[in-house]
Structure formats: C-alpha cells, structure tokens
Amino acid sequence: SCPNLESIIESELLSLFLTDASAPAAFLRLMFHYTKIRQTQPCSCLIQGLYIKSHLFHLFFTQGCDASILLDSNYLNYSSEMVSSRNFGIRKREMISHIKSTLEEECPGQVSCADIIVLAAKESVSFSGGPNIEIPLGRKDSRTCSFQEADAKLPSPTTTVDEFISIFVSKGMNIEESVSILGAHTLGVGHCLNIVGRLYDPKLGDTMDFGYEASLKLACPTEIPLTNLTIVPNDMTPLIFDNQYYRDIIIGRSLFGIDSSISRDPRTAPFVKGFAMDQNYFFKAFSSAFVKLSTTDVLTDVQGDARRQCNQLN
Numbered sequence: 054s055c056p057n058l059e060s061i062i063e064s065e066l067l068s069l070f071l072t073d074a075s076a077p078a079a080f081l082r083l084m085f086h087y088t089k090i091r092q093t094q095p096c097s098c099l100i101q102g103l104y105i106k107s108h109l110f111h112l113f114f115t116q117g118c119d120a121s122i123l124l125d126s127n128y129l130n131y132s133s134e135m136v137s138s139r140n141f142g143i144r145k146r147e148m149i150s151h152i153k154s155t156l157e158e159e160c161p162g163q164v165s166c167a168d169i170i171v172l173a174a175k176e177s178v179s180f181s182g183g184p185n186i187e188i189p190l191g192r193k194d195s196r197t198c199s200f201q202e203a204d205a206k207l208p209s210p211t212t213t214v215d216e217f218i219s220i221f222v223s224k225g226m227n228i229e230e231s232v233s234i235l236g237a238h239t240l241g242v243g244h245c246l247n248i249v250g251r252l253y254d255p256k257l258g259d260t261m262d263f264g265y266e267a268s269l270k271l272a273c274p275t276e277i278p279l280t281n282l283t284i285v286p287n288d289m290t291p292l293i294f295d296n297q298y299y300r301d302i303i304i305g306r307s308l309f310g311i312d313s314s315i316s317r318d319p320r321t322a323p324f325v326k327g328f329a330m331d332q333n334y335f336f337k338a339f340s341s342a343f344v345k346l347s348t349t350d351v352l353t354d355v356q357g358d359a360r361r362q363c364n365q366l367n
Contacts, residue, residue, distance in 0.1 A: 055160035058190075062172050065152050070180050074292050076148075077177035078241025083146065083170060124364060149173065150363045157361065166363035167192035171347045178343070181240060183294030184336040186343050193357030196366055211250065212311050214318045224349050226342055232315055232324040233338035234346065239298040241291055242284040243308045245273035251310050252276075259313055262305035269308075299329035 069076050149169050156164045168190050179185045212220075221231035251259065252269055253276040261269075272285045287308055290297045298312075303325065307313040315321040328335035358367050 080173040080177040165359040181294035193352040230342035234342040245278040245283045265306040296332040
C-alpha cells in the first residue's frame with residue numbers, strides 16, 4: 054500500500070546518520086525497548102529487555118511491537134512509558150515522528166509507527182555494517198501504554214543466564230538466536246549507572262580483564278555515579294555492527310555482567326566462541342533473531358491503528 058516506504062525511510066535516515074554517528078545505536082535501542090510482552094495493556098514494540106549496551110535492545114517484552122513508547126503524556130489520561138527509569142537515555146523518538154509526517158504525505162494512513170521503528174532499526178544495522186534483514190510489515194499501533202509495564206518487564210543489567218535463556222526461549226528463540234541478539238551490544242555505549250554495581254560489588258565468578266576494569270573505574274570512579282551522562286563504549290568498535298562484542302567478552306572485556314556470564318556458561322559459551330570466530334555466522338543468527346523479536350505479539354488489522362501522529366492517538 055506504500056511502495057516507496059523503505060526508500061523514503063532510508064533517505065530520511067541517511068542524512069541523519071551522516072551527521073550523527075550515534076543515531077544507529079539509538080534506533081536499535083528504541084526498537085528493543087518497544088518490543089514488550091503483551092499482557093493486559095498494549096503499548097510499545099521494541100524488544101524491551103536486556104540492557105544491551107547501546108541498548109539497541111533494551112530487549113525485553115512488556116507488551117509487543119506496537120509503538121506505545123512514542124506516546125506522550127500530554128495526549129493521554131495516563132503517564133507515558135518514558136516516565137519509566139528503565140527507558141533512561143532513549144533517543145530519536147522525534148525522528149520517528151518526522152519520518153511518519155513524510156510518509157503521511159506519500160501514503161496517508163497506511164504506515165504504522167510500529168513498522169517505522171522496526172524499519173529504522175533494520176536500516177541502522179545495515180548502515181553500520183551489519184546484515185540487510187528482510188522483515189515482514191503490517192504492524193498496527195497500540196491505543197494505550199503503561200510505564201508500569203516498562204518498569205516491570207524491562208530486565209536489569211544483573212539478569213542471569215537462566216533468566217536470559219528463559220526470556221528468549223519463551224519468545225520462540227533457541228539459545229543460538231538468544232546469544233546472537235545480545236550482539237546488538239556491538240553498537241553504542243553504556244552508562245555508569247548500569248555498571249557501577251558490577252565494578253564495586255562484583256558477584257562471585259564475575260571476572261574482568263584487569264586493564265579493562267581499571268579503565269572503567271576511571272570513567273566511573275564512584276559507586277554512586279556523579280552524573281547519569283557518563284558513558285563508556287560497548288566494545289572496541291561502538292559505531293560498527295560487527296562481531297567485536299563477542300571477541301571482547303571472550304578476553305574479559307565485557308561491559309555488563311550478562312556478557313561475562315554467557316562467555317562462561319556451557320550452554321551459551323560455544324555460540325559466543327562461534328560468533329567471535331565467524332562474523333557471517335553471527336549475522337545469520339542475528340537476522341533470524343531480529344525477525345522473531347520484531348514480530349513478537351504484534352497488533353494487526355482492527356487490533357490497533359496506524360497513527361496519524363506517532364506521539365498521540367488518532
């Protein structure tokens with residue numbers, strides 16, 4: 054119903070990517086925050102979940118892929134999902150709205166904000182050197198949202214391997230795909246707020262390369278961060294979508310505890326090593342996982358709307 058959809062989105066994003074190198078990571082994180090476990094109140098669409106560094110994937114699921122994260126409190130009888138502390142640092146919501154306004158001129162009322170979020174994440178991966186992922190379209194936008202759901206369903210940086218596997222297997226992903234989706238950490242940065250616990254109160258068995266730990270403590274010198282704005286790269290190539298994340302965590306240069314854990318757990322370690330050795334293998338597994346997550350609990354047909362403006366209901 055909108056034949057030029059992907060070319061329009063690609064064109065709009067290209068000019069942004071060329072002026073803001075951090076934008077791809079922001080869109081990837083936005084998508085992951087917007088895929089939530091659908092329960093009683095529909096909301097967003099990204100993979101709301103694990104603090105995947107760049108937060109490409111605040112990968113979890115509180116409601117499903119329905120763009121609820123874009124709704125502003127001004128236009129609702131309840132608070133926006135952005136009130137949730139778990140959505141700290143989410144950026145580029147306004148760019149999704151800008152793309153939507155452009156598409157409304159081309160094909161009014163046809164394209165949902167939920168589909169735009171997923172397409173923006175897909176383009177971000179491709180532009181940054183990652184795979185070109187083919188995704189199904191036709192998602193609809195939710196008519197409600199809930200910041201309480203975001204608080205309850207977005208996993209914390211202290212998620213265990215057991216919890217991590219359970220979350221993604223429940224969404225139809227195998228362990229290989231589950232480990233691959235954490236590779237979204239290859240883009241972007243993390244905040245001191247989410248790593249100081251690991252630095253100053255480490256769990257038994259959670260080891261880190263000495264030099265890397267020292268560099269993190271220089272960036273995050275206090276157990277209670279002096280500011281929420283201090284950031285550290287997710288891996289050694291934070292602007293490139295590659296398999297550096299896996300190569301880093303194998304040598305003890307992992308930013309989050311879950312990263313270190315999957316490199317040591319016998320269920321996940323073989324996939325970490327495989328992805329570290331073969332980038333094409335990682336890309337193939339990640340593409341499969343991306344499609345599954347972006348089609349989790351979507352709204353279709355009369356279950357939702359294609360919002361005319363992404364930040365408010367029709």
